[in-house]
Amino acid sequence: GENVEQHPSTLSVQEGDSAVIKCTYSDSASNYFPWYKQELGKRPQLIIDIRSNVGEKKDQRIAVTLNKTAKHFSLHITETQPEDSAVYFCAASRPGGSYIPTFGRGTSLIVHP
Amino acid sequence: DAGVTQSPTHLIKTRGQHVTLRCSPISGHKSVSWYQQVLGQGPQFIFQYYEKEERGRGNFPDRFSARQFPNYSSELNVNALLLGDSALYLCASSFQGRETQYFGPGTRLLVL
Numbered sequence: 001g002e003n004v005e006q007h008p009s010t011l012s013v014q015e016g017d018s019a020v021i022k023c024t025y026s027d028s029a030s031n032y033f034p035w036y037k038q039e040l041g042k043r044p045q046l047i048i049d050i051r052s053n054v055g056e057k058k059d060q061r062i063a064v065t066l067n068k069t070a071k072h073f074s075l076h077i078t079e080t081q082p083e084d085s086a087v088y089f090c091a092a093s094r095p096g097g098s099y100i101p102t103f104g105r106g107t108s109l110i111v112h113p
Numbered sequence: 114d115a116g117v118t119q120s121p122t123h124l125i126k127t128r129g130q131h132v133t134l135r136c137s138p139i140s141g142h143k144s145v146s147w148y149q150q151v152l153g154q155g156p157q158f159i160f161q162y163y164e165k166e167e168r169g170r171g172n173f174p175d176r177f178s179a180r181q182f183p184n185y186s187s188e189l190n191v192n193a194l195l196l197g198d199s200a201l202y203l204c205a206s207s208f209q210g211r212e213t214q215y216f217g218p219g220t221r222l223l224v225l
Contacts, residue, residue, distance in 0.1 A: 101214070
């Protein structure tokens with residue numbers, strides 16, 4: 001089955017810095033890669049996703065890049081703010097009868113004011 | 114427009130007991146997935162249902178079962194609870210079980 005590795009497990013940055021979280025996946029058939037943000041005690045919320053037919057996608061301060069050849073994808077957050085502090089999860093899923101994502105273990109992002 | 118709802122929010126059980134967790138999807142969504150999230154890890158897939166049919170099952174023992182009702186709500190049942198079943202149980206809904214999934218607030222289960 002699919003295996004998703006996520007690094008780093010913890011990331012501490014100063015407000016205004018950029019943050020990058022990286023994930024690798026094992027199944028070359030995976031073609032959908034969502035990123036979720038989970039604040040303490042709350043539900044995971046989708047913040048951005050990318051499909052394998054594109055290499056990069058941006059939404060304001062958030063961007064995701066995908067390298068299909070190397071089977072890795074990354075989340076980039078620019079101009080970080082304290083409210084960006086949360087646990088971020090990447091996931092990968094393959095096409096078929098159902099899109100069942102495999103999640104990474106999460107990255108705890110801490111943004112210091 | 115209501116999002117995914119789950120009940121109860123918290124639950125305390127003892128080993129060997131049975132538990133039923135409930136989920137109502139976003140209006141118009143016909144697929145529900147269940148996940149187990151233990152502290153410090155990402156959600157682990159348990160089941161996916163679409164139109165009352167099981168579409169996928171994760172690597173969980175037969176003590177875990179689920180079903181989906183005609184109104185697309187769903188129940189997750191866990192029998193013979195173990196201490197290791199303590200976790201946050203998340204339900205997610207999607208349109209036809211495709212791609213984008215929206216999570217509910219979860220049910221936090223503690224097994225003593």
